[in-house]
Amino acid sequence: MIDAPAPGRVDALDDMAARPTLVEVQLVLGQMHLDRREPTAALEWFRSAARGGDARAFNMLGRCHERGWGVRPSPATAARYYRKAADRGDVWALFNLADLHCRGEGVPQDDATAYALYAAAARRGHVKSLNMLGLFHECGRAVPADVGEAADFFRAAAEGGDCWGCFNHARTLIANGEIEAALIWFERAFHTGFSQFYRAMGEALAGLGDPRLSTIAARSLALAEHTAGDMP
Template sequence: MADDWISLATLKRLGVDEIRNRIAESPQSAARWVQAGALNGLVNAQLAWGQMLLDGTGTARDAATALRWFGIAAQAGSAEGLNMVGRCHEHGWGTPVDPARAADFYRQAAQKDDAWGQFNLAGLLLAGNGVPPDRRQALALYVRAARRGHAKAATMVGRYLENGWERPARPAAARRWYRRGAEGGDYRGQFDHGRLLLAAGRREEGLGWMRRSLENAVPAFCRLAGDGLRTSADPALGTLALLALKRACESGTAQDQRAYATALAEGLGGLAQPEAARAAFAQARRIEEHDRLARSTDEAGAARRPSVKAAPRLARAIRALLGRVG
């Protein structure tokens, strides 16, 4: 291992451009250089290395070690490190699920004005998960995070205002907040913004935002959206439902594949597509057979896979590392 050691002096001597080139070579190369920054005490590299361990990017997935690196960054005063330790406790990444401990770390990150810490603490308060439910405090945190540009928080403020949580409903204000979430890239905000535009008679604009949402959303959201939209008599919404069910298939489950196949066979959003439906049903059967074989080999010890939504934070952390060593 000594021959592989990359010192802080080496990192500084190479400079930003050369390190960027080496990181871009491959995930394995990125892992080596980001780990080097972490071992040399660069906080942003510690965050990036923890995320790479969590995702299994360029290295074996190791959630427990990822948690330790997030903890090291947190001890150095990193708000993002505190937030990521909280996420590990909330989701059981490398440690037992403990939402109360997660809330403690989120609260510390929020006190440092970290928008993700504010957003995640608000989610626990809204659900009463690990902490007493407190919708009013959750709203205050969502507003603070949204004012810092957090798109998902803006969507949640819109939801409060649309549904009249903790205060009278204000539909016009809800539309403004949903728009902020949508323009910030939050797929839920895009869907809600489009939904309200459609209800207001701005059909093409509304359908466009809803389509954009489904093109960006995770499979679980697409599954719910597809189930909700497929009952509409509007052909345009039927077409969106079909798109949503297709995107839901990215979950890799036979259930989602069968739902999409059924929609194709029924002609959701237009004409029936029997050939495409048969292909989708065949894919569902292949997934079922694969799952059956996988269960027979006893994969119960496989590590939990963390959310892929963390990938953008990895990219930001690597960019920040490059700035630190330049």
């Protein structure tokens, strides 16, 4: 697995001042409409926030254009918004733009560019980027294949709380015969996962034969059904 869904939330507003700015209010209102599955209204609030040049607003406009929230999907337009946000210092935009280059959607498929963007985000503590760097090292994309280096990145992402990092770190533990240790990380993945992730984890573990892993797989698939339709 080399793909990972990019974040589509404005949860990075925990540092809002006691008296939030107009842009911060607009961003929160946009996210509220997304949570209510009202993407057209969300898009308008993000557009309003972007008029002041806010990096987070540009990133969310990118998400709307990438995912087709309130507008026809256009990865190329999304990439332009992500670049504006990244140039203004938004770490999520670095990750989202890296994902587009990783998949070749809206921009040229370019492993070296994707790796550089993930690395830039990871240097700023972005845990999902740490996981993606692990996948690149595991698969030998943009860098020589190195399972030891990949394992280090997966562990760092897992310790940072990323669900995919937890899953991939657990995979490496299973490969080393450490199933009991892996179960701990699968359990932690449940706390930060989402529908597509739960389905992928369930399908990956379902055929491994170990009853402990089969239990995790069944729980994952059930949770995937329960959370289906949620916006990631």
